[in-house]
Amino acid sequence: MKFKEEIDRRRTFAIISHPDAGKTTLTEKLLLFGGAIQVAGAVKSNKIKKTATSDFMEIEKQRGISVATSVMGFDYKDLKVNILDTPGHQDFAEDTFRTLTAVDSVIVVIDVAKGVEIQTEKLVKVCKMRDTPIIVFINKLDRVGKDAFDLMDEIEQKLGLSVMPLSWPIGMGNEFQGVYNIYEKKLMLFRAHGKQSEEESLEFTDLSDPLLEEYVGARAAKTLREEVEMVTEIYPEFNREEYLEGLLTPVFFGSAINNFGVKELLDCFVEVAPSPTNSETEEREISPYEENFTGFVFKIHANIDPKHRNRIAFVKICSGKFERNKNYQHIRLGRALKFSNPTSFMASKKEIVDEAFPGDIVGLHDSGNFKIGDALSEGESLKFKGIPSFSPEQFKYIENADPMKAKQLNKGIDQLMDEGVAQLFVNLRNGRKIIGTVGALQFDVIQHRLKHEYNASCRWEPINLHKACWFTSDNKEQLANFDNYRVRLIAEDKYKRRVFLTTSEYEIRMEQQNFPDIKFHYTSEFD
Template sequence: MPTLRPTLNLGILAHVDAGKTSLTERLLLSAGVIDVLGSVDSGSTQTDSLELERRRGITIKSAVVSFTVHTPAGDTVVNLIDTPGHPDFIAEVERVLGVLDGVVLVVSAVEGVQAQTRVLFRTVRRLGLPVIVFVNKTDRAGADVPAVLAQIRARLGAPVVPMPVGDCAVDVLTGQDDDLLTAFVDGSLSDAMVQGSLRRQSRAGTVLAAYAGSAITGDGVDALLAALPGLLPSRCPAVDAPLSGVVFKVERGGNGEKIAYTQILAGCLRVRDRIPVRGADAKVTAIQVFDDGTAVPRNSVEAGRIAKVWGLTDVRIGDAIGEYRATMGQLFAPPTLETVVVPDAADRTAVHTALTQLAEQDPLINLRQDDVRGELYLSLYGEVQKEVIQTTLTEQYGVAVTFRETTMICAERVVGVGAAVEHIYRNPFLATVGLRVEPGTPGSGVTVRLDVPVETMPLFVYKAVDVFRDALEQTVRETLQQGLRGWRVEDVVVTLTDCDYNSPGTTAGDYRKLVPMVLMEALRQAGTVVCEPVHRLTIEGPADTLSAVLRLLAQHGAVPYAPVPAGPAFELTADVPAAEVHAVQQRLPAVTRGEGVLEAEFDHYRPLRGRAPERARTDLNPLHRKEYLLHVLRRV
């Protein structure tokens, strides 16, 4: 079976209000898939389809649209994914990055490199994704393209080649291309050699080609569109390979059915196919493929395309389709804020159902239910996200809620070494489990190790040790979501030190039920300290407002570092508790005459001084042996 046309999965990334969605709209017009240019202000764009997005004028959910770029070298199908620019919706960006081949980073010609620009660029660099820059809003008063390109070089630390290619491009390109440098020195340099080096280095992500123009007027957009297939790497997936794909977005249809946004990397997926999803077969009932600006019903979707798939009832974001095995991990810091949802008494069940569906679309909101108090908890990146959730619940689900004051999500760190063991016949389960807990290195998360001889393991374990380790790790991670004081335990090493069984009666369930009890006792022996999340702020402002900024930071518990003078301005970094970031952001314009610029990013956890706050548990504490066993045995 022949291969398909080359495809390019393209992400449009930017700080909020840089013109990302307007550029997407203009690209669609230039590609011929729409006849009339939509407007963010009027709410008529293709990708901002939610009423809430149109009303607020911001992108909240990622959106997919497909078009074809025609070049003398052939056609390339571009699957373009528009992403949110507001930092409160960074989780939506994270889910998209894993399916991209390249990125267009939009930077305002007036505001220049902004806080979210830097966060996004560092992340795509870490992933090795090639980037093209589009300096937007050149039609606006105050636009300064050379100054913005200088900012990109200085603040992003990236070599930039202004387009169209000029003399200065050779200086940039020869710095990383010895053959080009040799040709330059011996006088044999040609335009074709320069263009070839630019294509190679751009696709490899070592230089940034920078276009400038206006998404509103269309200036520069045609040139950007034509350059996409040459400057970013496309793929030629074969349909005769085994099925492989990944689900990167989940939403609900008008009848409440799940719709899985799926990238097909290889093979072909057809209506009525049965595929494994979370341990059970699911039947594909319908497919829509993104093609020429819209999603059209099809009986199948081939490699290289992105489709909406119906029928995968239990599917979640990140699930594999077929033989897909790659994993991206978490790219951005988890949410550091939390709120309690308070529904009207009559709407309690409806609110839980609605929030469960929202958690399917955004797993990082981490919906938790306290069965004892009847309370629901949500994790957040910021106040705007909370407002959007509240509005969505009211308008989309018809339920009214209020939120309690946003608080920090703390963490617990192990301070010593602890060990515990539960022997077979001395507990209700046909198993022995011994665990040791000790501190891990900062940023290491949860590490699980096996330190027992295989002969102490049941037959079903040592024939599949990797499966057992994965199951053990999953149970350990779930248990450590609530430590001694109710907070998630970070940076810890858990080692299985003892294991026994009673053949043939012992099952995997015996270990799953016993591990939480042993783990929490080992944790109690080790001890923990509660830590608060700390954000690193970078603030720029007029030099004469530095004293006022320092006073503002002191009022919110920040620890500033030495400011760096920059002519008539200053740059300052400071560590501030996550709970205070929003207040600093709100008050900064007043003390800097509206000229202050702030970038905030999670940096680390630090031990809290004074009495450590406790978080109400949402389950029965395995440390309370009798209650835990009664609960588990009743459930069995």
């Protein structure tokens, strides 16, 4: 297959939502309909013993939540589909925000009963800033929820999206009978607790056909006709170009847990979603069709296989063809690296790939060479833009709970910090280690992973801190004075950069006045 054709057949997207909207369940069912798995797992279920494919970490299986982005690829209708299932919980938003830099479109999952929730608003705001094309999937139609028109209004008002329903529900909860697929002019009938099949898809180009009453009953048929007529009058016709520009948002209805509405979503998605798009660097814009390889690291996962203690850097291919055992330039380190075992993913399951194309995500075994945001190329010096870095807002001292396992604890902390969702600070005065995170739940995850992946025990001790501020200055005298004046609150991060650990916003303002030649930075990405 030609290079251009390989690129054009890629579809790389993220699934995002507020926690418990059904994001991971939808991912699982997309994999099922895509033929990538034979049995769909469950995020939370007493009956289904198989856990979700994307929730492969032990803590995810136990808690029924996603705490790390999973990458899954499969072929569907001669297309290569790459799904990135992201954490929904706000305490893991940093991982999700970075993942959004590596995708070309997104599917937003909304719970029909809860409507638009706060985390969904935050994530969609990031997508809109990037003009990322969005499709909305309204989930859990087998439960009683909000009126479909009210949901359309809520999506437009809270998310600022211009919506176009491409399917429409016939009842909900106990009265849910299916959806009318406006995009394909088909009637999809719902069978409770049964797997949706092709036979339940009926061609229905004319809703005035009396046969509709036979399938859904007179009352439901009358309501459906009236509502679809209102949809066609109120909302604009679907225009793919407007969708690709982020100006129009298609909306689908379904029930992921019941396999309903998922195949229609997938079929439409692969048809209209964008193939790989241009990437922004500080130097120039990169087209995926360029011959020379470029890519960047958007995620690092430590200990992805606990049996082998390996660490994987996730690289988004932006242009050219990536080839196994070929030398590529690591821009930050300024040296050539060769990768003998690049991998593709089905969550934690990996297989070695000989080549990869723009839109693909490859995993590179990492012995400590990579940081989030690192660029690889065939020699051109590039720095990719838009990869976010966050200042920690939660802090705790980390202490060794088992003196016999100090080595394991230090190794675990070192590797987990490289993932970029938590940061380590060492107080220069007393040498105590402080972990900073964006959300409190991260501390539970770190403690659990240290115990189960590194056989190390830790305990947390409270510390009253407000923010971490990195600081720089060309005025060496002021730096020395500041070090002496604030020695109790000065630490170093993992890369030996000085950090001012403040206890209040007022304290920061005072130091900015007292030391005018010192620059304070709320994130570590300032060089």
